[in-house]
Amino acid sequence: AQSVTQLGSHVSVSEGALVLLRCNYSSSVPPYLFWYVQYPNQGLQLLLKYTSAATLVKGINGFEAEFKKSETSFHLTKPSAHMSDAAEYFCAVRNSGTYKYIFGTGTRLKVLA
Amino acid sequence: GAGVSQSPRYKVAKRGQDVALRCDPISGHVSLFWYQQALGQGPEFLTYFQNEAQLDKSGLPSDRFFAERPEGSVSTLKIQRTQQEDSAVYLCASSLEGGLNTGELFFGEGSRLTVL
Numbered sequence: 001a002q003s004v005t006q007l008g009s010h011v012s013v014s015e016g017a018l019v020l021l022r023c024n025y026s027s028s029v030p031p032y033l034f035w036y037v038q039y040p041n042q043g044l045q046l047l048l049k050y051t052s053a054a055t056l057v058k059g060i061n062g063f064e065a066e067f068k069k070s071e072t073s074f075h076l077t078k079p080s081a082h083m084s085d086a087a088e089y090f091c092a093v094r095n096s097g098t099y100k101y102i103f104g105t106g107t108r109l110k111v112l113a
Numbered sequence: 114g115a116g117v118s119q120s121p122r123y124k125v126a127k128r129g130q131d132v133a134l135r136c137d138p139i140s141g142h143v144s145l146f147w148y149q150q151a152l153g154q155g156p157e158f159l160t161y162f163q164n165e166a167q168l169d170k171s172g173l174p175s176d177r178f179f180a181e182r183p184e185g186s187v188s189t190l191k192i193q194r195t196q197q198e199d200s201a202v203y204l205c206a207s208s209l210e211g212g213l214n215t216g217e218l219f220f221g222e223g224s225r226l227t228v229l
Contacts, residue, residue, distance in 0.1 A: 009153075032215045043117065043204070043220035044156070051215045090155055097213060099169045101146070103155035 002027050004093050006104035014112045019063075019078040021107045023091030026072065033074040034092040034101070035065055044090065050074060061085070086111045115139065117221035119205050125227045126195045134190045134224045138207030145188050146218065147180055148204040156204055162188060163211040195228045202226075 007022040025031060032051050036044040048059025055067040061084075065076045074091060091104040118137040126132050138145050143164055148156035149172075158172040164185035173180070177196075182188040192199055202225045206218040 004155075006155075036218075036220075041222065043222045044206075044218070045220070046217045049215065049217075092155075094215070099144075099146075099161040099213065100158045100172070101218065102158065103148075105153070105155045 002031065002093060002095055002102055004091050004102055004104040006089075006091050006107050008107055009105065010108050010110065012110040012112055013081045015083055016080050019076070019081045019085065019109065021076040021089050021091075021109065023065075023074045023076065023104060024072055025074065025091075025093045027093065027095060029095070030067070030069055031093040031095045033065075033067060034094070035059065035063070035074075035076050036090045036092060036103075038088045038090065038106075040087075047076070047089075081109075081111045083111050083113065085109060117205055117207055117219050119203075119221035119224050121224060122222065123225050123227075125229065127229055128196060129194050131191065131193045132195055132226060134192075134203050134226070136188045136190070136205030136207075136221060138186065138188070138205070139209075139219055140186075142207035142209050142219070143185075143211035144208035144214075144216075145182055146206045146208075147188070147190050148206065149174075150202045150204055150223070152201070159190070159203075192226075195226075197228050200226055200228045 034049045035047040050067045145162040147159040150156045161169040162182040177193045179191045202223040206220045208216045
């Protein structure tokens with residue numbers, strides 16, 4: 001069965017430091033991959049998505065993610081964390097031919113001043 | 114409003130009561146999803162509509178859960194004879210296109226259900 005694993009339910013970084021949030025998927029074929037962000041008391045918002053075009057995907061707010069088929073990974077990065085990046089981040093996958101988006105359990109990012 | 118609207122935002126129900134949760138998607142959006150998010154977990158798929166057709170209901174946990182979208186716009190998720198394990202945030206999301214597109218999902222803020 002298709003699944004998504006996000007390593008680290010909580011990640012803390014200092015302001016200005018690199019942000020790295022990990023996501024691994026299990027799928028027999030490369031799926032469509034997404035990162036969503038949820039700010040407190042708001043709905044989930046799309047950060048970026050991979051749909052079999054370029055393997056390095058750039059999203060909003062300076063985030064990017066790289067699809068690595070050999071590692072079945074789609075890690076989210078940002079060179080320099082900002083206080084406003086504090087939120088919960090969800091990785092999601094969807095196989096072609098299905099409607100179902102499968103979400104990981106989320107990683108809560110804390111940015112320290 | 115321009116976004117996905119869900120009501121009520123908070124619902125407290127006694128065990129055994131029926132509840133109805135409403136979702137107003139973005140106008141013109143073809144696809145509509147319901148997800149259940151338990152505390153500390155990611156959203157879990159419940160069901161998918163393309164216009165008024167319910168194309169996938171494989172995630173509904175039991176026959177106590179029922180969803181409809183009769184006119185292809187507003188959707189209602191109904192839970193009968195609520196149980197404590199139904200306590201969760203219920204998320205609605207819509208997408209402009211139908212079919213197997215990979216368009217952006219727009220989420221509402223969710224309806225938090227607490228069953229006592």
